Every structure is written in structure tokens, then in C-alpha cells.
Amino acid sequence: MRLLLTTSKGIEDLAKAEVEGLLSELGVPFRVEERPLSVEGRVLAEVGEAFYTDEKGRKRELSVPTYLKERSRLLHRVIVEIASERFEGIGEEEPDVALRRIEDFVSELPTERFVKVSESFAVRSFRKGKHKITSVDVAKTVGKAIFERLERFGKPKVNLDHPAVVFRAELIGEVFLLGIDTTGDSSLHKRPWRVYDHPAHLKASIANALIELANPDGGPFIDPFCGSGTIPIELALRGYPGRIICLEKYRKHLMGAEMNALSAGVYNKIEFLLGDATRLSEYVDKVDFAVSNLPYGLKIGRKSMIPKLYMDFFSELAKVLEKRGVFITTEKRAIEKAMEENGFEIVHHRLIGHGGLMVHTYVIK
Ligand SMILES: C[S@@+](CC[C@H](N)C(=O)[O-])C[C@H]1O[C@@H](n2cnc3c(N)ncnc32)[C@H](O)[C@@H]1O
Structure with a gap:
């Protein structure tokens, strides 16, 4: 066959x-x-x-x-x-x-x-x-x-x-x-657990690809811009034995992530934190792995804030990240500058198709 x-x-x-x-x-x-x-x-x-x-x-x-x-x-x-x-x-x-x-x-x-x-x-x-x-x-x-x-x-x-x-x-x-x-009309990446539909959610298949690239070994794991929780939920569904943290600035999305985790049956496996990723070190001392799809700021007006947001976030990440980070964004210039100026080394780069765009994906340490 x-x-x-x-x-x-x-x-x-x-x-x-x-x-x-x-x-x-x-x-x-x-x-x-x-x-x-x-x-x-x-x-x-x-x-x-x-x-x-x-x-x-x-x-x-x-x-x-x-x-x-x-x-x-x-x-x-x-x-x-x-x-x-x-x-x-x-x-x-x-x-x-x-x-x-x-x-x-x-x-x-x-x-x-x-x-x-x-x-x-x-x-x-x-x-x-x-x-x-x-x-x-x-x-x-x-x-x-x-x-x-x-x-x-x-x-x-x-x-x-x-x-x-x-x-x-x-x-x-x-x-x-x-x-x-044999799949039917609904693609497998549309997970049945998704009850809260974040406007910029990541496909579950791509969330898993990012997890594969991070290759986490059981140490503490964070998605600092977790939105509706796709990455933490998919990681928890894989039976991850370590701490999983879902940090999100907006209450509405964080509650959505909690609803999704409840529906996926992994609510107790994830720590949900309401907070600002540009102040990451106030919420966590050390994490081994950070995996996220960053805000792209496609809306005009917000786009100009992206370089500063990325710079502030990566300077905080440098204080807490012990092993690897995996990030996906359309904003190539802003992310590369922020990662390099904060002492991160890009160990892998690839383009992934998401929402009709080819999106830059980085593994850093
Ligand atoms: C591209 S979305 C992430 C979507 C998520 N991966 C999902 O599948 O639902 C980026 C998220 O970052 C959040 N965000 C923006 N600025 C933030 C900040 N400073 N700290 C934490 N979260 C922030 C946005 O509210 C949005 O939910």
C-alpha cells in the first residue's frame, strides 16, 4: 500500500x-x-x-x-x-x-x-x-x-x-x-481539544515540529507567549514528565488556554501564568527549554513595536534559559538582531509554511 x-x-x-x-x-x-x-x-x-x-x-x-x-x-x-x-x-x-x-x-x-x-x-x-x-x-x-x-x-x-x-x-x-x-473533511491538525480559537493560533502539527526541534529532555519548559496554549498542551499530551509553563500577557487568551487544556485533559500538567514575557525573570528563575511563536504584529501600528519587544524579551530570556530555545516568526531582521545582541547562538534555521507564509524558525542556545 x-x-x-x-x-x-x-x-x-x-x-x-x-x-x-x-x-x-x-x-x-x-x-x-x-x-x-x-x-x-x-x-x-x-x-x-x-x-x-x-x-x-x-x-x-x-x-x-x-x-x-x-x-x-x-x-x-x-x-x-x-x-x-x-x-x-x-x-x-x-x-x-x-x-x-x-x-x-x-x-x-x-x-x-x-x-x-x-x-x-x-x-x-x-x-x-x-x-x-x-x-x-x-x-x-x-x-x-x-x-x-x-x-x-x-x-x-x-x-x-x-x-x-x-x-x-x-x-x-x-x-x-x-x-x-481517509482523513475526512477536517485535517488532523485541527485538534478536537480546541474549544478556544485564538486568532493567531499555531497549527498543532507545527507546534509538535517545534517541540521536536527543541528535543526537551524532561527539564522545565516554557512557552512565554503561549496564546491559546497549543505548544504546552501538545507537549503535555506527549506525556512530558517535567514542568510546563504557559505565560501569556492577556487574560482572555490565558483563560482560553486553560479551557483548551481542560478539554485536552491536561489542565493539571501545565502552570498557567498571566504576565509579560519582557519581564520573564520575575516569573521564573531557570528554564531549560523555551519554545514559542512570537507575536508578529501584522496589524499596522503594532509592527513598529516588534523590534523593542523582541529585544526586551531576549535580554530577559538570556537570564533564565539554560539549554535550548525554538522560536518562529515572520520578523527575520528583528529576531536575529535581538538573539545575537543578547548572546544567543543560532544552531539551526529553517522556513516553515504557516498561514500562507513561509515563517522563519530558529533553534538557539
Ligand atoms: C502568535 S500568538 C501565540 C499563539 C499560540 N502559539 C497559540 O497557538 O495560540 C502570540 C501571543 O503573545 C501574546 N503576547 C504579546 N505580547 C506579549 C508579552 N509581552 N508577554 C506575553 N505574551 C504576549 C499575545 O497576546 C498572543 O497571544
Whole structure:
């Protein structure tokens, strides 16, 4: 089975490592590749059949997609690949030519193996890159090709709102892919625990990527701009044995973080502090790890305050941080200046796709 796994751009290597760790526990042959066909935000896993023994001692097949969905912290979607193909030059083709190519390709695929006659289906599409066709065109064309093929076997049922089977058609650059999306309409990064929706919350998958980069060892951990608590909550859900502190300046967000932690069942694992990160040393003596997505100040008026905010924060952080810090922001110049002037060394930098932007991520010590 070939599984196409989606995640945020820039954390494919971390997602690959996570998937390899999970699959190795199954004792089946597998191969995992990051950015297959150079497609960003994607990981491909080829996995052999997996089995488990039920309570009556019977050998049963284990659903690898379900296994990954239940355990992964970095993945967004788990798609069972039906076929993928590079369509050279599709970006320049006129709509009727490009769509005909997709239709011809899909109509040859054994899609009937994935939908029972009694089941309804829908096609969801995703398109990225330069094309003369839209994602709606792709969904309609693929839907038509599948419908016409299924007609050979019975009377196909389409249900765009609540389909039993979701086909996912992706056109990314020149790569076209068709699969069964086992995830449903809500991406896995939208955690069920989120009852308070912070306007600038971090995706839970990225929060976990930042935690991976910090690689905390059980020592005291703080998110000094914790907002709705995404990072501390995800860390607590991983069973972190040490202190976890969530510091936030605004009561409304801090209460939101507490509500989210309650809903996640980790309220007792986190210390919630109302306070100003530019006075960090007043709240904590020492912390081993600090991980945060910093305020970006996208709102005009607040943006001018960012360099001073960062400078004041990193000068306080220098007084308390013992091991590593991981920070994510769009404000490259301000953060680099603040980190360097306060004696921090940047040991790793990468860009991560978040909210349509590529955001700078730093590991410092
Ligand atoms: C980008 S958001 C963090 C979002 C958070 N990671 C989440 O997922 O909900 C930055 C947060 O920093 C808070 N903040 C701004 N200035 C602060 C300060 N001086 N001290 C502490 N928190 C501050 C903002 O209220 C906001 O909630």
C-alpha cells in the first residue's frame, strides 16, 4: 500500500522520522520518502500488510491509515494512493487539453475497487502551481471520469456533503495524484481539544515540529507567549514528565488556554501564568527549554513595536534559559538582531509554511 501523507511545508523531514518510528513498531517492511516527486508538504510511505491478534487469538488485518491517524502528531492527512503521474507541460496547456489528459488518466484507474455500489462518493481537489485550470475544474473532471467508470458496475451515488468515500485529486505543479482520503473533511491538525480559537493560533502539527526541534529532555519548559496554549498542551499530551509553563500577557487568551487544556485533559500538567514575557525573570528563575511563536504584529501600528519587544524579551530570556530555545516568526531582521545582541547562538534555521507564509524558525542556545 502506498500512503500519501500531508503535512506543513518545511517539516517533511520531521514527519518522515515520526512515520518511520511509528511504522517500525508494526514489524512490517516499509519505505518512507519525504517530498515525493519533489512535492512540498508531502511524505510517501510504502507499507506492507500489517496484522494484529485480537482478544480471541485471531489474526486480523490492521489498518495502517487508522494506525497513523491515531498516533501521528505531525500529519494533516492520510491518503491511500491509487495512482500518481507527472504530466509534463500541463501548466501551459489550454483547459480542455489539460482536463482531457486528467480525465483519460483517471478513467483507466480501477476506482471501483474503492467504492461499493451502495456507497456514495465525492471528489475533493487540491491544486497548487501555475495552471490554466482551477481546482474546481479538476474536481469536476475527476468526478465525471469516476462516475462514468462506476456506471459499468451499477448506479453510482454522488454525495458532496456527506460522502462515504472521499477521493482526493491533487495537481501540484506537474504532478497529478488520485487517492482515497481517509482523513475526512477536517485535517488532523485541527485538534478536537480546541474549544478556544485564538486568532493567531499555531497549527498543532507545527507546534509538535517545534517541540521536536527543541528535543526537551524532561527539564522545565516554557512557552512565554503561549496564546491559546497549543505548544504546552501538545507537549503535555506527549506525556512530558517535567514542568510546563504557559505565560501569556492577556487574560482572555490565558483563560482560553486553560479551557483548551481542560478539554485536552491536561489542565493539571501545565502552570498557567498571566504576565509579560519582557519581564520573564520575575516569573521564573531557570528554564531549560523555551519554545514559542512570537507575536508578529501584522496589524499596522503594532509592527513598529516588534523590534523593542523582541529585544526586551531576549535580554530577559538570556537570564533564565539554560539549554535550548525554538522560536518562529515572520520578523527575520528583528529576531536575529535581538538573539545575537543578547548572546544567543543560532544552531539551526529553517522556513516553515504557516498561514500562507513561509515563517522563519530558529533553534538557539
Ligand atoms: C502568535 S500568538 C501565540 C499563539 C499560540 N502559539 C497559540 O497557538 O495560540 C502570540 C501571543 O503573545 C501574546 N503576547 C504579546 N505580547 C506579549 C508579552 N509581552 N508577554 C506575553 N505574551 C504576549 C499575545 O497576546 C498572543 O497571544
